Amino acid sequence: MDRKDPLATGIGLAVTFAFLNLLCAIAVAIAPDATFNLFSSFAHGLDLNAVRSTAPLSIGRVLSGVICLGVIGLISGLVFAWAYNAVISRK
Numbered sequence: 001m002d003r004k005d006p007l008a009t010g011i012g013l014a015v016t017f018a019f020l021n022l023l024c025a026i027a028v029a030i031a032p033d034a035t036f037n038l039f040s041s042f043a044h045g046l047d048l049n050a051v052r053s054t055a056p057l058s059i060g061r062v063l064s065g066v067i068c069l070g071v072i073g074l075i076s077g078l079v080f081a082w083a084y085n086a087v088i089s090r091k
Contacts, residue, residue: 013077
């Protein structure tokens with residue numbers, strides 16, 4: 001098995017998370033109710049209306065989410081590649 005480059009894996013996951021977050025923000029801006037209903041369907045019957053935000057969507061909030069999820073993706077990718085490489089080196 002090939003080893004994973006932790007930095008490349010982290011950057012790839014960071015870009016993926018940031019892109020998905022941006023797509024979600026666009027969907028919320030265009031069709032907020034439909035987007036909320038779609039994501040509520042992922043919750044297996046839980047009523048998510050109690051946690052639905054009433055704050056308006058702003059560029060600052062969108063950029064904050066994109067950046068934060070990008071950082072989370074980078075860290076997750078680094079940890080994943082490190083763990084993957086550790087597991088395959090023991091075989």
